[in-house]
Amino acid sequence: MPGSFSTFKLAGFKALLAAFALLLVFAQPAAAQLSFKPTAEAVHEDKLLNALKEGDKITGRISIPDKNAANLIQPAGRDWRDFHRGKLPWIGGIAILGMLALLAVFLMVRGRIRLHKGFSGRTILRFAGFERFIHWLTASCFIILALSGLNVSFGRTLILPLFGADAFAAMSHYAKLAHNYLAFPFMLGLVIMFLIWIKDNIPGKVDVEWIKQGGGILANGKHPPARRFNAGQKGIFWIVIVGGALMSVSGWFLIFPYLLGSVTELQVWTIVHAVIAMLFIAAMLAHIYIGSVGMEGAFDAMGTGEVDVNWAKEHHSLWAEEQQKKAGAPSDRTPHAVPAE
Amino acid sequence: MKSFVAAVAFAVVAAFGVAMVLNSYQEASWAAFTTSGARVGDPGTNLTGPT
Numbered sequence: 307m308p309g310s311f312s313t314f315k316l317a318g319f320k321a322l323l324a325a326f327a328l329l330l331v332f333a334q335p336a337a338a339q340l341s342f343k344p345t346a347e348a349v350h351e352d353k354l355l356n357a358l359k360e361g362d363k364i365t366g367r368i369s370i371p372d373k374n375a376a377n378l379i380q381p382a383g384r385d386w387r388d389f390h391r392g393k394l395p396w397i398g399g400i401a402i403l404g405m406l407a408l409l410a411v412f413l414m415v416r417g418r419i420r421l422h423k424g425f426s427g428r429t430i431l432r433f434a435g436f437e438r439f440i441h442w443l444t445a446s447c448f449i450i451l452a453l454s455g456l457n458v459s460f461g462r463t464l465i466l467p468l469f470g471a472d473a474f475a476a477m478s479h480y481a482k483l484a485h486n487y488l489a490f491p492f493m494l495g496l497v498i499m500f501l502i503w504i505k506d507n508i509p510g511k512v513d514v515e516w517i518k519q520g521g522g523i524l525a526n527g528k529h530p531p532a533r534r535f536n537a538g539q540k541g542i543f544w545i546v547i548v549g550g551a552l553m554s555v556s557g558w559f560l561i562f563p564y565l566l567g568s569v570t571e572l573q574v575w576t577i578v579h580a581v582i583a584m585l586f587i588a589a590m591l592a593h594i595y596i597g598s599v600g601m602e603g604a605f606d607a608m609g610t611g612e613v614d615v616n617w618a619k620e621h622h623s624l625w626a627e628e629q630q631k632k633a634g635a636p637s638d639r640t641p642h643a644v645p646a647e
Numbered sequence: 648m649k650s651f652v653a654a655v656a657f658a659v660v661a662a663f664g665v666a667m668v669l670n671s672y673q674e675a676s677w678a679a680f681t682t683s684g685a686r687v688g689d690p691g692t693n694l695t696g697p698t
Contacts, residue, residue: 435650442654487662487669494661609648 362570374568386573390580398459398584405588409595416524419601421616429612430629437502438611444495444546447488452587454481459580489557496550503543506534512624513537534625542593549586552578 364379433441457465457478466474516537519530523538530536535543556579559566566572597604603617618626 438650439654439657442651443658446651446655447658483666484662487666488658490665491658491661611650 363568377569380569382570383573386577389577394577394580394584395459395463397581398456401584401588402456402591405591409592409600413595413599418599419523421603421614421620423616423620425603425614426616428615429606430615430618430626430633431611432607432613432618433611435611438608440495440498440502441608444492444499444550447492447495448590450484450488451492452583452590454485455583456587457481458485486561489554489561492550493554496547496554500547503535507540507543509537509540513540529620529623531623532621532625533628534622536622538596542589545586545589549582549589552582553586556582 362380362382363377364381365376366378368376461474461478461481465477469477510533512531512533513536516530516532519528521536521538522528522530556575559572559575560579563572566575597608601621603614604621606617607613615626618629
């Protein structure tokens with residue numbers, strides 16, 4: 307049949323053409339084969355992020371009043387996550403464990419600071435009841451805040467494996483509530499503490515001399531003069547006030563996050579809260595040490611409010627003198643006869 | 648000792664007081680974000696679980 311022969315010839319020709327085209331394709335070198343390079347000209351992630359972001363966020367369009375809902379990506383969030391998961395645990399670990407180690411070494415080397423002349427048995431009032439109340443209000447809140455706060459940073463890693471998920475979750479739930487609510491009496495204690503003790507915590511020349519002599523803490527027998535609070539105690543006072551204020555402000559923003567503009571501010575205040583907390587806890591460990599184990603006779607000041615007269619004369623000689631003058635007792639430095647009543 | 652016990656008691660009472668005050672301001676999100684333009688109602692147990 308003539309039609310079928312020509313069809314056959316056409317089909318054969320088409321097949322030959324296809325084979326030839328295929329041969330051409332495979333014959334070309336690989337680079338010239340393709341008209342674009344997907345890896346070289348493809349958009350890189352950072353280019354995309356830089357092109358799209360307005361300020362520090364990549365945003366879309368929204369029709370609801372909450373502007374934060376427009377945020378799609380916040381690239382800085384990765385830096386924040388890296389810091390609070392990477393660097394922050396190291397900062398906290400070094401500060402807190404380092405301080406504990408330092409105190410242990412100090413106790414081993416220096417030992418407990420003893421009274422040279424021993425206890426006289428006579429006492430003098432150091433802190434009134436209200437002062438002790440305010441101190442213990444702030445201190446007891448601080449302990450719970452510190453422990454519950456450390457649970458937020460380290461609990462999942464350190465506590466969860468010990469107690470299991472259910473117990474850890476229950477404990478963390480109540481720890482979080484305690485942390486949020488005890489912050490308020492802590493802030494109250496802080497303000498009152500500032501008001502009642504600011505006048506005795508202004509740095510002066512006596513403190514410069516005290517610091518130059520290292521507080522007498524290292525050398526046995528050396529007791530530089532000090533007023534009601536020595537330079538070390540004034541340092542602790544200001545650490546508590548400034549640190550406590552920073553914790554209060556940052557904590558306020560964390561508990562009422564809608565006060566801030568966006569998540570970026572929240573991240574900054576989270577960092578402030580966490581870093582200051584670690585350093586604050588380390589400083590308070592030193593304060594707790596010296597007020598309990600570190601120095602005999604020290605705890606009585608906040609325990610009963612009364613300290614031994616010999617303790618007062620050794621560690622706060624100028625203050626002891628002032629108190630004795632007020633009480634009308636003869637001073638040790640300039641002895642003179644006390645008129646008979 | 649008395650001042651310590653008084654301080655701890657005060658802290659606990661204050662914390663409970665603060666909790667009561669703060670919780671009186673707290674609303675469920677569906678109640679807080681409802682406006683005349685947004686039809687957000689009590690989701691009940693649908694999607695967000697029991698309120």
